[in-house]
Amino acid sequence: MFDRLSTPEEIFSYKLGAALTMEKDTLAMLGDLQESARRPELKQLLAEHAEETRQQIQVVEQCFALLGEEVDDSPCPVTKALAAEAEATLKKTDDSLVDAVILAGALETEYHEQAVYETLLLHARARGAAPVVALLETNLGVERTAGAKVKAMAEQIAVSGIAVPTEGLSGGAKAGIAAGVAATVGAAAAAASKLGERKAEGEAKAAAAESLDRERVAGTAPATGAHAPETARAEEFNDDALQERIAETEHRDQH
Ligand SMILES: [Fe+2]
Incomplete structure (x- = not known):
């Protein structure tokens, strides 16, 4: 990890390392949220994005390889904070309502991830690193799609009723x-x-x-x-x- 950032290239690599940490944190968060989710369709959505996130981790590592650099492990406190906030809120939320909290945490994370890739992309384009741009665009596309799915589900349960359905009642x-x-x-x-x-x-x-x-x-x-x-x-x-x-x-x- 860099002690000091002295060139645009070092900043890019440092932020690329932070993106890698971000994806690893997100993978862990998705697993935790999946366990807490009540709706089967939400569990499924989180599981699908966890699988996508595993592939995104490999994509970021490929970016380092294309740049001829060692994989950097820069810190990413934002994703850790988002996971901690979601966990703390879930602890104080009634069981029937946890899905709304999970979707909020997931959407906040997806938007952060999109901002990270958008920033990396504009610098990669400026460097003329076309193969890296192509890989980062793949990851950004995955985040946008996942974010749209999470938002759609959040809107759907906000309108139809945030609490879980009544099948369990006689x-x-x-x-x-x-x-x-x-x-x-x-x-x-x-x-x-x-x-x-x-x-x-x-x-x-x-x-x-x-x-x-x-x-x-x-x-x-x-x-x-x-x-x-x-x-x-x-x-x-x-x-x-x-x-x-x-x-x-x-x-x-x-x-
Ligand atoms: Fe994501």
């Missing part, structure tokens, strides 16, 4: 959750009517929206094993809690 459990949601909405509507004033009505609607959100998240988590806590939280947020909130609102309204 028919009875689904009916119970649906009834709970209906009761909560009904209670909130009654509260809005009782309170009368626009301000209070707004608060009741907000309470209904929050209740629906919590129920939806809890209701879409499997009812067994590690995901039971979400169901437990749904039971805690029952009509009593809503009535307490309504009473507080009325009390404030009277003073």
Whole structure:
């Protein structure tokens, strides 16, 4: 590894070494994220990109060979930080919602990788290193495609529901959750009517929206094993809690 960078060529090689470290870090991150992912299609996407990343590592090593240089192992703290952030966020995220965190970490990593290859490419072109340019363009293309797939999946689950599907719930459990949601909405509507004033009505609607959100998240988590806590939280947020909130609102309204 270089102690000091004194020429454009040294900067290029140093950054090429950082790209190699980046790909190795990404490969490890993809393996960890794949284990944590809930959706089979997300696991598949991460596995496919892990395989692509193994090939990208070889491509970067070929770049060093074409330049007649030893493979450099420059540091890449950015990818380590992205992996650490994803891991820390996953630890505090409900199991039913981890896929959204995984996709965020993956997309942030893909965009960083694209920026790295774009910078390497413009310098490789300036050096007239056509074979190296061709190899780096291959890697950039892989990152762009992977980034587009990750973004598409992130958008799809953001629209259709971030929490995992409800296959794990029995028919009875689904009916119970649906009834709970209906009761909560009904209670909130009654509260809005009782309170009368626009301000209070707004608060009741907000309470209904929050209740629906919590129920939806809890209701879409499997009812067994590690995901039971979400169901437990749904039971805690029952009509009593809503009535307490309504009473507080009325009390404030009277003073
Ligand atoms: Fe990548």
